[in-house]
Every structure is written in structure tokens, then in C-alpha cells.
Amino acid sequence: MPELPEVETIARQLRGLIVGRTIAHFRSDWRRLTEPEPADLFAARLAGRAIRGVRRRGKLVVMDLDDGEALIVSLRMTGQLLFREKEVEAHPYRRAHIAFTDGTALEFADTRKFGRMAIVDATALDGATHAPRRVGEPLHRFLGVEPLSRAFTVRWLRDFLARRGRSAIKPLLLDQTGIAGVGNIYDIEALWRARIHPLRTAGSLADDEVGRLHEALRWVLRKGIRYGGATRRDYRDARGKEGRMQREFNVYDRAGDPCPRCGAEIVRTVVGGRGTFHCPRCQRLPRGAARPARSRA
DNA sequence: GGCGATGTTTCCCC
DNA sequence: AGGGGAAACATCGC
Structure with a gap:
């Protein structure tokens, strides 16, 4: 589940838990986690470094x-960053372990092994719309505007x-x-709130619809943060707790339920290619528009 | 046990 | 440019 609200939740928690701590060592036995950098080089670069801050950029x-x-850290589908106050039994899907000098630790668990880590130039993430890039490295692609920032205006969205x-x-x-940070769930919920059919073409949206979409995106993302993110299967926040947003879904995973x-x-x-939910009455496709012919029930 | 689906992202083909 | 499909993995539900 880690979309913007889930990642924001984790980043905010970690901010209070690990800022000021110093890394004693980094261990990982899943080589693809730090690719293309070998885990031992990665570990050498982290040893002795202090955590100065924690934030979120996109996901x-x-x-x-x-x-x-x-x-x-890119959590992808099932990545979790779990803060450990003291030694505990390793998570069954632990892929990395960051020990701090004071005996606390940050554990990275990831069942599906899609998660990735990299050490990058921090200024490249600041305020800019570019993430650092390195050829072939999935973490380093261009990231768009932050939907909860002041730069994300109705005018920007319309353009x-x-x-x-x-x-x-x-x-x-x-x-x-x-737009950086929107995933399948909040995409679906925002379109429902804005009463826009998922197959509408971007250019066909009228001004009032663009306004509604802008409001809806920010509204669902903020609500997701307020509810500590959504738990589907493996999502846990940095304290190992589930979110509460999954109880608030209006259409996501609710096929057959009343709108x-x-x-x-x-x-x-x-x-x-993504499972999509919508209300056929509230979210209409205009006559003559592309039919959802390629969609399957 | 088989089949299909799962939140993410990249890559290749058309 | 954008869409489709597959792949990277493991698990879960029917």
C-alpha cells in the first residue's frame, strides 16, 4: 500500500524516532535491494553517519x-521500515537491518522483494522536480509535482x-x-469523489471537473494521512501498526456494494492493467467517448 | 493444487 | 505518446 499517505505516515514517525541517531552498521543479504551498488560498499558508506532528518518525496x-x-527507500508493494527499540526476533521477511550506535535499529522487511534503497545527493531531491538519476536504476527517475505542495494548483493541473x-x-x-505519490487506491477514490470516469481522456475534462479533481486528490490524500494510511495486506507503519484508512474507502475494493x-x-x-472501481451512475462516460471495451469485469 | 489477483515500477513492443 | 503486457517476487483467496 505504500502510496503518499502511507509513506508520509512512516516518514513522520521515523522523524521522531531516528533523527539524531548514528548508524553503527548496515546489513543486507538481498543483493538487489541496493543494486547496482554492492551491499558491502553500501554499508561502508553508511557506517558512522548521523540521521539529520526524515521526509518524503513522492513515494x-x-x-x-x-x-x-x-x-x-522505495517501499514498492510490500516494503516496511520498522523501528526497533531493542533487539527483537528478526522479521520473517527482513531484507536489511540498520543498527544505531545506541542499540536501537531500523529493520527493512519486504515479502515480495521489490523494495529498493540508494544513497543519493540530497539536494537533488530538494524542491526540485528531478530525482537524482543513474542509468538503469529505478529509484532515480524524474519525479513530478507534490500534490500537497503549493506548486500543485488548479492551473498547474489544468495545463x-x-x-x-x-x-x-x-x-x-x-x-x-x-504528480508524485498517487497510487492505485487514492487514484480510484479521488476519481470517485470528483465524479469522473476512469477512462475519460485528460484533455476532455471541463474546467469544473478539473477543479473537482484537484480538490478530490488533495482531500483523499490528506484524509489518508489523517487516518495513518491504509492497510491491505502487508502494510505496517514504522511502529508495526496498521493504518485505519481502509475502513474509509468509498469504492476501492467494493465491487457490488452500493455507492x-x-x-x-x-x-x-x-x-x-490495474484493478479499477467506480460508480457507473456518478462517474459517467459521455456518449461517443471511448467505451470501456478493454476493461474486464 | 491451480489460477488469478495484489499496493509499485520498469522495460520492451507496437 | 501512449497502451498493453510481462517481469521483478511472494502470498493469499477461491
Whole structure:
């Protein structure tokens, strides 16, 4: 689940838990975690470094080190960063372990092994819209605007949608190079709130719809943060707790349930290869628009 | 046990 | 440019 609200929750917790601590050592036996850098070199670069701050950029957890570098973590599907006050039995899917000099530790658990870590130039993440890049390294791609920042205005969104006018709105919102941090769940919930069909093309949205989408994105992301993120399967926050946002879903994973707004039955389709939920009455596709022919029930 | 689905992202093909 | 599909993995539910 780690989308923007889940990552923000973890980053905020870690800020209070690890800032000021010094790394004693880093251990990992999952080589792809730090690729292309070998884990032992990675460990050597981290040893003795202090954690100066923790923040979020898109779906990345950013741990600022001294010397202007940062340790960034991409949780992907099932990654968890768990703070440990003292020695505990290793998580069954532990992929890395960061021990601090005072005996506390940060454990990285990840069942599906999609998670990645890198040490990067921290300034490259600051305020800029570029993440550091290194050829072939998935963490280092271009990241778009932060949807909860002041830079994300209705005007920006309108221009963005116009530029990418031919794309369907649902997969477009998932593109991290446009808006950074939106994942499948909040995408679906925001489109429902804005009453926009997932297959509408970006360029076809009227001004009032763009305004609603802008409000809806910020509203669902903020609510997700307020509720500590959403738990689906493996999500746990930095304290090992589940979020509460999953109880607040209006359409996500609710096929067959009545729409909370109009009572029509929520349907599940597939858009851009992703499971998608919407209300067929509240979220209409205009006559003559692309039919959801490629979607499957 | 088999099949399909899962929150993410990249890559390759058309 | 954008869409589709597969792949990176492991687990879970039907």
C-alpha cells in the first residue's frame, strides 16, 4: 500500500524516532535491494553517519544524512521500515537491518522483494522536480509535482491535463513523473469523489471537473494521512501498526456494494492493467467517448 | 493444487 | 505518446 499517505505516515514517525541517531552498521543479504551498488560498499558508506532528518518525496522515504547525502527507500508493494527499540526476533521477511550506535535499529522487511534503497545527493531531491538519476536504476527517475505542495494548483493541473490530453485520466494520475505519490487506491477514490470516469481522456475534462479533481486528490490524500494510511495486506507503519484508512474507502475494493453517494452498484474493471472501481451512475462516460471495451469485469 | 489477483515500477513492443 | 503486457517476487483467496 505504500502510496503518499502511507509513506508520509512512516516518514513522520521515523522523524521522531531516528533523527539524531548514528548508524553503527548496515546489513543486507538481498543483493538487489541496493543494486547496482554492492551491499558491502553500501554499508561502508553508511557506517558512522548521523540521521539529520526524515521526509518524503513522492513515494520515497528520504533519510537525510550528514554531508548532504540521503538514504532513500522505495517501499514498492510490500516494503516496511520498522523501528526497533531493542533487539527483537528478526522479521520473517527482513531484507536489511540498520543498527544505531545506541542499540536501537531500523529493520527493512519486504515479502515480495521489490523494495529498493540508494544513497543519493540530497539536494537533488530538494524542491526540485528531478530525482537524482543513474542509468538503469529505478529509484532515480524524474519525479513530478507534490500534490500537497503549493506548486500543485488548479492551473498547474489544468495545463498538465491539457499537455497529456490523450491519456486516460486514471493511468495518468499514476504516472509519478507528472504528480508524485498517487497510487492505485487514492487514484480510484479521488476519481470517485470528483465524479469522473476512469477512462475519460485528460484533455476532455471541463474546467469544473478539473477543479473537482484537484480538490478530490488533495482531500483523499490528506484524509489518508489523517487516518495513518491504509492497510491491505502487508502494510505496517514504522511502529508495526496498521493504518485505519481502509475502513474509509468509498469504492476501492467494493465491487457490488452500493455507492455511498447514489446507491448504484460499484463495478470493477481493469484500466491500464490495474484493478479499477467506480460508480457507473456518478462517474459517467459521455456518449461517443471511448467505451470501456478493454476493461474486464 | 491451480489460477488469478495484489499496493509499485520498469522495460520492451507496437 | 501512449497502451498493453510481462517481469521483478511472494502470498493469499477461491
